[in-house]
Amino acid sequence: MSAPAEQARIEALVADLRKVAAFADQHQDDLEWFVSQSGELRTPVGEITVKEGSPAEAMFVILEGELRARREMGPAGSPVYTAHAGDVTGVLPFSRMKTYSVTVRAVLPMRTLAFPASKFPELFQRMPELSRRLVGLLTDRVRNVTRDEQQREKLAALGKLSAGLAHELNNPSAAARRTAAALHDCLERLRSASRNSALRAEDCGLLAQREDEIRASLKPADYHDEFARADRQDAIQSWLEGRGVAEAWKLAPLLADANLTDEHLERFAGTAGAALGPELIRFATLLEMERIASELDNSTARISGLIKAIKEYSFMDQAPLQEVDIKSSLETTLTIMHHKLKRGITVTREYAPDLPKVMAYGSELNQVWTNLIDNAADAMGDTGKLLVRAVRENEYVLVEIADNGPGIPSEVQSRIFEPFFTTKEVGEGTGLGLDVVHRIVQKMRGLVTVKSVPGDTRFQVRIPMQATM
Numbered sequence: 001m002s003a004p005a006e007q008a009r010i011e012a013l014v015a016d017l018r019k020v021a022a023f024a025d026q027h028q029d030d031l032e033w034f035v036s037q038s039g040e041l042r043t044p045v046g047e048i049t050v051k052e053g054s055p056a057e058a059m060f061v062i063l064e065g066e067l068r069a070r071r072e073m074g075p076a077g078s079p080v081y082t083a084h085a086g087d088v089t090g091v092l093p094f095s096r097m098k099t100y101s102v103t104v105r106a107v108l109p110m111r112t113l114a115f116p117a118s119k120f121p122e123l124f125q126r127m128p129e130l131s132r133r134l135v136g137l138l139t140d141r142v143r144n145v146t147r148d149e150q151q152r153e154k155l156a157a158l159g160k161l162s163a164g165l166a167h168e169l170n171n172p173s174a175a176a177r178r179t180a181a182a183l184h185d186c187l188e189r190l191r192s193a194s195r196n197s198a199l200r201a202e203d204c205g206l207l208a209q210r211e212d213e214i215r216a217s218l219k220p221a222d223y224h225d226e227f228a229r230a231d232r233q234d235a236i237q238s239w240l241e242g243r244g245v246a247e248a249w250k251l252a253p254l255l256a257d258a259n260l261t262d263e264h265l266e267r268f269a270g271t272a273g274a275a276l277g278p279e280l281i282r283f284a285t286l287l288e289m290e291r292i293a294s295e296l297d298n299s300t301a302r303i304s305g306l307i308k309a310i311k312e313y314s315f316m317d318q319a320p321l322q323e324v325d326i327k328s329s330l331e332t333t334l335t336i337m338h339h340k341l342k343r344g345i346t347v348t349r350e351y352a353p354d355l356p357k358v359m360a361y362g363s364e365l366n367q368v369w370t371n372l373i374d375n376a377a378d379a380m381g382d383t384g385k386l387l388v389r390a391v392r393e394n395e396y397v398l399v400e401i402a403d404n405g406p407g408i409p410s411e412v413q414s415r416i417f418e419p420f421f422t423t424k425e426v427g428e429g430t431g432l433g434l435d436v437v438h439r440i441v442q443k444m445r446g447l448v449t450v451k452s453v454p455g456d457t458r459f460q461v462r463i464p465m466q467a468t469m
Contacts, residue, residue: 010035013113016063020086022133023061030127038113043106050090050104056097058114059134060090065110069102091117092138093124093131172299179296186292189285197278210271211283214264218287221259232256239265245277254284257291323357324365326390326397326463333369334388340374344383352391358463364440365463368448371437372401372459379405379457396446396462408452416450437461 013035017023023031039058043049043065052073062085069081081102083089091097115123124131223229233256240248255265272279334347341347376386380403387402408416417438437459441448447462 013040013063017061017113020061020063020088022088022130022137026127026130030130033126034115034123035113037119038115041110041112041114043110043112045106045109048103048105049110049112050100050102052100052103054100056091056095056100057117058090059088059092059117061113061115062087062089063111063113064108065106065112066108067104067110068107069104071101072103088134088137090114092141093120093134095138172302175299176296176303179292179299182292183289186285186289189281193278193282193285197275197282207268207271207279210267214260214268214283215287217264218259221257229256236260236265240277240280243269243276245280251277251281251284254288255280258284258287260284321359321361324360324362325357326355326399327351329362329365330369330388330390330399333366333373336366337370337373337377340377341386345377345380345386346384347386347388350387350389350391354392355390355397356392356465358397358444358465360444360463361440364443368437368440368461369399369401371434372461375434376401376403376405376457376459379403381405392465393462395465397465399461399463400458401461402456402458404455405457407454407457408450410452413450413452417448 010032014028014031017031017035018026023034026034038061041049041060049060049067050069052071062083064085066082066084067089069083090100221229223232233252236255237248237252239262240251245251260268268280268283269276330349330351334341373386373388377384380386385404387400389398389400389402391398417434438448441461441463445464447460449460451458451460
């Protein structure tokens with residue numbers, strides 16, 4: 001290309017470059033130098049401009065078009081980054097990027113300037129004001145990425161908690177539905193027994209007295225296996241058939257579940273007389289309804305307990321900054337995390353009796369316990385021992401979350417609270433959970449440390465008793 005043609009091309013690129021905010025007021029000579037050091041790239045729609053994992057060697061100034069970038073080698077559903085004409089992307093000054101972490105494709109025909117990162121030292125000398133602006137862009141990019149990752153971390157944590165709570169709520173609600181259906185069957189049996197009973201009016205009082213005596217002496221059925229239950233049902237069925245009771249095979253399981261002994265049956269038969277069958281059905285059904293009512297009470301109490309724990313966990317209807325009972329805060333979190341701990345993790349609690357309340361943002365403090373307990377559970381897998389301990393220590397309340405997992409390697413323990421640092425496998429963590437813990441505890445003027453050897457990892461959170469928020 002002739003010198004005049006090259007100069008014209010450079011001047012045209014400088015004119016385009018001035019449309020980019022960071023370059024708009026720079027000197028003509030400096031912009032011409034910048035353009036002369038850059039490569040002009042044209043990328044059709046759909047083509048890749050940057051491949052994930054390739055060396056990060058250039059800063060890109062987008063003159064025309066639009067790109068979209070995303071991680072394609074990591075977990076599915078990774079976020080999409082979009083840049084348009086006028087944006088500066090790629091390697092920025094003082095960035096520690098060694099390889100590109102995303103694959104970039106053109107979604108509109110693109111024209112870009114690729115400035116080599118190796119020329120950054122000369123750029124700093126020739127264009128110091130531009131260098132400061134580019135550092136500002138880097139700071140903004142780190143801030144935005146951190147914010148987005150934190151938001152995704154919160155959503156992921158919320159998703160896990162929601163799934164766990166849905167599972168926990170499903171069990172008692174399903175039990176409540178089953179008991180409601182069983183109650184309908186019981187009512188139908190009672191109506192049928194009342195229609196078929198031939199009990200004389202003068203015998204009603206004596207039979208009611210006999211039922212009260214039997215009920216008072218009943219003990220819960222405790223069959224050591226299903227064979228023992230089946231044997232007892234067979235014995236009761238034979239007894240009923242020997243006394244001419246119709247459909248003895250239907251009634252025998254009810255009487256076995258109620259744990260009526262041979263003595264109970266004989267005493268009842270002596271009073272019921274010819275009305276033995278219908279009256280036994282009625283009595284066994286009433287005993288079953290008592291058990292059902294107890295199961296229903298337990299199920300609804302479990303649902304109410306979980307709802308109460310959710311309200312306490314989120315500190316609904318309460319001021320953000322308040323006096324927080326550490327023991328109650330830990331217990332609420334353990335309730336919320338029960339779905340993850342119940343598989344085979346044994347929880348040991350050690351709470352000092354004189355624990356004072358602390359001034360804190362209650363929902364944030366619960367995030368601390370959630371992240372630490374969740375990490376401990378992940379480290380142990382399906383089985384292990386979790387210690388939750390809270391004591392007074394000078395002017396602090398000390399909370400320890402300890403597990404007997406494999407531990408944190410000593411060479412990375414000093415980095416454990418850094419943003420985006422994680423010891424988990426790719427796709428299993430963002431590395432922000434412990435960063436959140438660190439920031440929340442710092443906000444309360446507290447301290448968080450870790451001690452870890454194989455079989456004993458302890459996160460220690462110290463919260464000042466007279467916290468100044």
